[in-house]
Amino acid sequence: MASSSGTQSISRAAALLRVIATRNAAGLRLSELVTATGLERPTARRILQGLIDEGMVRQAPETRRYFLGPALFELGLAASPGLDPRGLCTESLERIAAQTGDTVFLTIRSAFDSVCLDRREGSYPVRALTVEIGARRALGSTAGGIALLMTLPEDEAERIIDANTLRLPRYGTLNAARLRKMVARGRTLGYALNSDDIIHGVSGVAIALPTIPALPAMALSLAAISSRLGPERQREVVAVMRAEVDVVLERARAWRQGLSGAAW
Amino acid sequence: MASSSGTQSISRAAALLRVIATRNAAGLRLSELVTATGLERPTARRILQGLIDEGMVRQAPETRRYFLGPALFELGLAASPGLDPRGLCTESLERIAAQTGDTVFLTIRSAFDSVCLDRREGSYPVRALTVEIGARRALGSTAGGIALLMTLPEDEAERIIDANTLRLPRYGTLNAARLRKMVARGRTLGYALNSDDIIHGVSGVAIALPTIPALPAMALSLAAISSRLGPERQREVVAVMRAEVDVVLERARAWRQGLSGAAW
């Protein structure tokens, strides 16, 4: 982690931003940020103040909680890749959510983490909103993350699980050993499955997309209360998702040929 | 500019990111970044290296040019406001581009700058692609920016033009005095007009959207080669855009009532 040199405060600032991104909907208190990053309170405060001055962080005046700021939204736009993974999958997510009634997620891999790019909620009245858009989590701590691990060479997946060992328990009743079993089970089943393994009462299935050049590794996942996701329904739902994967791949192919049109 | 204290490197890093965002499609060379930010070369290099380590900047191995990195894209997602200005206007931009055949932009105000949130290209073979998505420019240096200035109280617009005086000439044959006239002309016409005023041969029209609570000030604009945008056609095109403003406002209203549905 000791990045070469001369950039201590930048890596600290980046760490703060990443932590805030984890739970941006609710925002974080200063003390939470301090424990999450291991910084001293005055240091964290000062850096946050600097980020606020730059518009990268916003502090709610009433609650004093910290949120990501508009400048990041704007920079993020400029940083968007030409082929936008999110735009590519919007309609597919919508269709899956509509057909299944459950909550659907688009997840990408980012180093040792997974990042939730998009989410659609189905019509079923009990919703499993476990992950919010933009949330960054240890790779493997969601069904989508497990699907992404499944596509990696075993030694690389192992390296990542190893690196994430300490972070995994934070998300519920998870640990490295259980995650390894879940990845193995996923390989057998042909799709990633989390049934009550991470948060009690919530289950999820996920499949990774084949690699699309110029895009990060992506996965589609679906979450519901466990009673709605028995073995039979898992297979149904995965079939729906597989069909949409084909749609996405076709759209990406069309885009590559300049037939962009409604690519986003 | 002298932000209180204790965050010099953060404000320097932010300045670098903002400059890169200005022309992210082509990327920037180190020397360009040095002159644009006024930093010493080793300093800029070191900070860029730190940003690269954090994934916020990417350096093309071949050309050594610097681009915004994937981490910003991911953070930007998490920073997206609940009501997404871009999603809100996607279809409207598409329809305007389809109906007019020209290039259409969605722009927001961000302090003294305008930021291009989205762009759609029409079918007309000669395209005016003056601004790229994510590009941050001095407020007033595009038709969209002028439309945004028009909606502000005169003294505030004046303050902004004043602050931007030095930056305006960078974008073509523009200066503070001409901009003031253009804002005045826009107030008379009822829409912002740039006919050959900024870049020779390129014209544009723009209208601001009424303020939508919880969203930044927004404007729709359209650019074309000047021969396609005489007074008559200006009025036609503005009529199309006005109709779409109503659509957007209706969508925002629907969203507020929880009837979100396809809000994005």
Added chain:
DNA sequence: TATCGTAGTCCATAAAGTGGACATCAGAGC
């Protein structure tokens, strides 16, 4: 081969950032 412009590296130095200690405030408990 010499010259220029650009990118990257080094390291003595100084300034910027650090964090222990203190001040302040809101709410809980007596």
Added chain:
DNA sequence: GCTCTGATGTCCACTTTATGGACTACGATA
């Protein structure tokens, strides 16, 4: 009301970090 607790925010002497002048490396141009 008054004290206690746990939080946020501020200060400033100290020292670690970041700075930038000077150097090297490379490639294009003459």
